[in-house]
Structure formats: C-alpha cells, structure tokens
Amino acid sequence: MRYDKYQAIIIGGGLVGASLALALAKQGKRVALLERQAPALEGLEQDWDARVYAVSPANRRFLESLGAWPDMRRVGTIAAMDVRGDAGGRIDFAARDAGAEALAWIAENRWLLAALWRRLRDSEVELLSGGAQSLQTTPLEARLSLDDGRTLRAELVVGADGANSWVRGQAGLEAAVKSYGQSGVVANFACETAHGGVARQWFLGGDILAWLPMAGNRISMVWSTSDSQALLSLSPEELARRVAEVGGGLLGAFETITPAAAFPLRLIRPEAVVAERVALVGDAAHTVHPLAGQGVNLGFQDAAQLAESLGAAPDCGDWMLLRSHQRRRREAVAAMQLGCDGLYQLFQARLPGLPWLRNAGLSLTGCLKPLKRQLARQAIGY
Numbered sequence: 001m002r003y004d005k006y007q008a009i010i011i012g013g014g015l016v017g018a019s020l021a022l023a024l025a026k027q028g029k030r031v032a033l034l035e036r037q038a039p040a041l042e043g044l045e046q047d048w049d050a051r052v053y054a055v056s057p058a059n060r061r062f063l064e065s066l067g068a069w070p071d072m073r074r075v076g077t078i079a080a081m082d083v084r085g086d087a088g089g090r091i092d093f094a095a096r097d098a099g100a101e102a103l104a105w106i107a108e109n110r111w112l113l114a115a116l117w118r119r120l121r122d123s124e125v126e127l128l129s130g131g132a133q134s135l136q137t138t139p140l141e142a143r144l145s146l147d148d149g150r151t152l153r154a155e156l157v158v159g160a161d162g163a164n165s166w167v168r169g170q171a172g173l174e175a176a177v178k179s180y181g182q183s184g185v186v187a188n189f190a191c192e193t194a195h196g197g198v199a200r201q202w203f204l205g206g207d208i209l210a211w212l213p214m215a216g217n218r219i220s221m222v223w224s225t226s227d228s229q230a231l232l233s234l235s236p237e238e239l240a241r242r243v244a245e246v247g248g249g250l251l252g253a254f255e256t257i258t259p260a261a262a263f264p265l266r267l268i269r270p271e272a273v274v275a276e277r278v279a280l281v282g283d284a285a286h287t288v289h290p291l292a293g294q295g296v297n298l299g300f301q302d303a304a305q306l307a308e309s310l311g312a313a314p315d316c317g318d319w320m321l322l323r324s325h326q327r328r329r330r331e332a333v334a335a336m337q338l339g340c341d342g343l344y345q346l347f348q349a350r351l352p353g354l355p356w357l358r359n360a361g362l363s364l365t366g367c368l369k370p371l372k373r374q375l376a377r378q379a380i381g382y
Contacts, residue, residue: 006030006154007316009144011132011167013038015053015109016282016299017160018116021125022066023307029316032126032152034144041114045074049108050186050258052212052220054078054199056104059300063115070115076106076214079197103199106212106220135170135278142277142317156317158279158306163268165284173280175270182207183228183262184290188220189240192252195219200247209246210290218257222290228262265289267337273329274322281306286333294336302329 008024010017013035021033055063063069079102080094095103120127133145135157142157159167168175195213202209208224221243223231234242236256244254268287273280282299309325310316 004153005141006032006126006152008032008156008158008310009034009142009152009154010158010160011144012160012162012282012284013117013120013127014160014162014282015112015116015296016303017158018113018120019063019066019068019300020158020160020281020303020307022068022116022119022123023062023303024310025123025125026066027307027311029310031124032128032154033120034128034130034132034146036129036131038127038129039110039113039117041117044110044114048188048214048218048258049110050188050220050261051109052106052186052188052214053109053112053296054104054106054212054294055112055300056294056297057100057102059297059304060105062300062304063112066116066119068116068119070107070111072215074108074111074215076212076218077197078103078106078199078213081199081201083201083203085203102197106199106214108214132166135167137171137275137277139276139319154277154317155315156277156279156310156322158281159284160281160303161284163266163283163287165280167278168270168280168284171275171278171280173270173272173275173278175268178267178269180224180265180267180289182224182226182265184265185223185225185228185231185260185262186221187239187243187256187260188214188218188258189243189254190257191217191219191254193217193250195251200250202247204246209243211247211251219251224265224290232260232262234260269337272326274326276319277317279306279322279325285329286337288337298333298336301332305329 007029009032010021011034013033017033021031024031060069080092081103082092084090095101128146130147133147136143142154144152144154144157146152157167159165161167194217197213199213200211206226210222212220212222214220225231231239239260240254240256244251266287267289270280270285273285281302283295285302286298288295288298305328306325309321313321
C-alpha cells in the first residue's frame, strides 16, 4: 500500500529491520521497508546456512508475537552451556538452573529471515526494492530519495542497514570503531555423537572456539581467530578433523556440511543512535564480540522496544520520544558491550599469573550455585 507520507520508513530488511516493520504494522502504523533485494523463500531446505544465531527466550516471544517464529525442523535448542578456560578452568550451567525450558534456540539466518518475510508479504508493510540516494530531515519530517527517482516522506527513518550503516552516515552520527584484529570463522558440521543440546566454548589463549547445537546431530562452529586464512585454506575433511580435535573429540568425528566463511570482528559504538527524525537499530546502532552470542538479541530488543515506544505516539519522529528510547536502550547495550569486551580482554592478556587467576575464577564461579543460577538467568534474558 502506497502512502503520501509514512509514519516510518525502515532501511534494511534483515532480521532486525523486518521484525521492526512487522511490529509497527501490527500497531496499524503506515510503514515502508526498503531492501535492495528481497530474500529467496524457496529451496531453503536444500542447503544449510553457516550463519546462525542464538535467539533468547525473550526474543523468541517477540518473534512469536509477530507470527514469525520459524518451523522448528531447523532450530536447535541450547539446554546447557559448557565453558572452558585456557588453563583448566571450567564452568557449566543449564536452563534448569533458571527454571527455564532453554537458554536459547539456534536458528540459521535465512531460516529466520524467511519466516519474517513470509509474514511481511501478508502484511500491510509496503515492500520497496532498490537503494537510497539521499536522506534529508527537518524538524517536521524526513525525506528519502530513492535510486528510481522517487522521494518518500516520513515521520521517522530507521537505519537497520548493518554495521556499515548508510543511514548513520547520512544522519551525521559518528561511531567509535575498534577492531579486534580477529575474524569469526563459521561452518556447520554433522557429528558422530549426539550433542545433547549443549553449547560448548573454549578460550584457547587468544582464539575462542564455540560449538552451537543445531537441529539433528549437527553443530555450528564460530572460531574467533587472528589467523582465519589458516582455517579457510583447509579442505572440508581437514577442517572437520581440526575442529573436532581442538574440541577434544567430545562429539566424535565431524563431517563438514557448509563451506567455512569469515567475517571481521569489530566493536562499534556510535556517539548516539538517534538524530532529527532518525533512529538506528541492530548492527547500525552497535556491535559486540560474538563470544556471548548476543548481537542479534540486542537488535531484536532494539526493534521490540522502539515499537513499544512508538505504539501510541501521535508523531513517530518526535524528538523527545527518540531521546527517551535512546536512554532506555543505552544501559543494556553498554553493559553487554563492556561485558563481552572485558571477558575478551581478560583471556587475551599475557600478564604473569593471570592465566591461573582467570581460570581459577571460572572454576570457582562454577562451584557457587547462586552465582551459576544468576548466570543462567542472565543468559536467557531474565
């Protein structure tokens, strides 16, 4: 449905942008979603996607409220965590420690995206393809010029266009970018032994290796490393042997089912996530180290809380409303960024005695049931 003026135009039709569009449309808002190319919805079961996400219980509820939680045939369940340090330290905790069904669910990017876009195509959201040329704002409205020559007007433009956000640049929002000097290498494997719904993570004295339980007898690997090429250059058979070996053979032999891919790891902290008639969500607003698997969860909560803030607003781009939303999100995002960055720095440090101290701390935490219970509750977003 085409309007003279929208209440919100969302740029970026990935997971966060698509969920926000659905949430606003559910409220009866006039919404447009601009994405260069809509995702393919056919043939999804033919291949596996190496890019997966751990979706928290709170965000599963959010997606279910939109009718966009995907078919469970391709969704794995994290029932427990097993984290091991680089010098014998270890902690494990389970969903039952927090009285919950699961710590998180593991779903492939395109499986989640397809569920969202199927709902979008049945919704009142106007789906626009192509790109944007320029964004201009006044105290009264935003004007977005498209590649095809059209100019759209809106109360609010939302940038959900990723870590290299075009909207962030157009709005003049500066961002501090810190490179970790590492890449995240991802791939999926079939396992000889059942994973039991346990997510496993190893701090390897620089590298961090994680195994995430997928549907069936499969796991997804995320290996944060400064030498990604050493992994990318391996044959599928060599990669499977290497990943199984570093994990101590806990799940037997592996078989590679998706090619390895790598992406750079950066910490991005914009000076602000709102400007005149503009808001940022998802990776456009923040990135975190993947060691806690919380990037997409922060993004979904951006979408859920922005939609809640705009629910009864007569003007979606009201400056005081946007400032209030920014304050509301700042604490949760900063806490996650600082926590992940601090843990990463702790296991990177080479000071004498520090390996023993951090591993002893990890093991001690594992012996304290109240603290383990609190960690489990934090893991599921309670």
